[in-house]
Amino acid sequence: xxxxxxxxxxxxxxxxxDADGLVTAVVTDAASGDVLMVAHMNARALAKTIETGEAHYxxxxxxxxxxxxxxxxxxxxxxxxxxxxxQDAVWLRVEQAGPGACHTGRRSCFYxxxxxxxxxxxxLAFRDAERxxxxxxxxxxxx
Numbered sequence: 001x002x003x004x005x006x007x008x009x010x011x012x013x014x015x016x017x018d019a020d021g022l023v024t025a026v027v028t029d030a031a032s033g034d035v036l037m038v039a040h041m042n043a044r045a046l047a048k049t050i051e052t053g054e055a056h057y058x059x060x061x062x063x064x065x066x067x068x069x070x071x072x073x074x075x076x077x078x079x080x081x082x083x084x085x086x087q088d089a090v091w092l093r094v095e096q097a098g099p100g101a102c103h104t105g106r107r108s109c110f111y112x113x114x115x116x117x118x119x120x121x122x123x124l125a126f127r128d129a130e131r132x133x134x135x136x137x138x139x140x141x142x143x
Contacts, residue, residue: 008085015046016088022058023088027101030079030093036101037109041090053078055092072138074098099132103139107132 002014015023022040029036039057041049045065048056055068055076069075076094083090102109111129114122 004086007087013083014087015043015083015090016086017043018088020060022060023090025055025057025090025092027055027076027092027094030095034108035110036076036094036096036107046090049078049081049092055094068101069097071140072098072133074100074133074138076101098138103135105131105133105135105138 002010002012006012007014007016017023021042023046025039025041026035027037027039028034040060041056042058042065045056045058048054048065048067055078057066057068058064059066067075075097076092077097078092078094080093081090082093096107100107102111104111106129108128111126112124113127114124
């Protein structure tokens with residue numbers, strides 16, 4: 001394993017995958033800065049993203065590599081990729097093609113807010129939650 005100084009200050013990409021072989025990917029819109037989604041990448045997804053400039057992820061539920069937009073057409077062209085200080089997370093600034101990034105049909109996966117100061121059962125409220133597309137049509141009935 002590389003020394004902390006090499007990971008934190010060096011110029012070599014040395015991703016620190018978790019026990020499942022994944023790193024977290026935070027995805028934002030390159031133009032607006034809005035957070036679109038959080039996903040996971042294995043070594044192959046990371047390599048394909050770097051090689052092609054198109055966002056690839058690893059689906060934990062389907063246990064497979066996928067290119068964003070392969071079913072919906074709502075692809076993500078990577079404008080910039082950064083790693084965090086200890087290289088266990090990546091940040092993708094993307095150009096989102098199509099009306100949304102979320103499989104629920106919304107522009108962003110972050111469409112609910114948590115009101116702070118609550119005790120007991122915490123409730124959510126919808127914010128910027130309008131559907132941008134029909135997920136059943138975009139994903140052929142497989143959201």
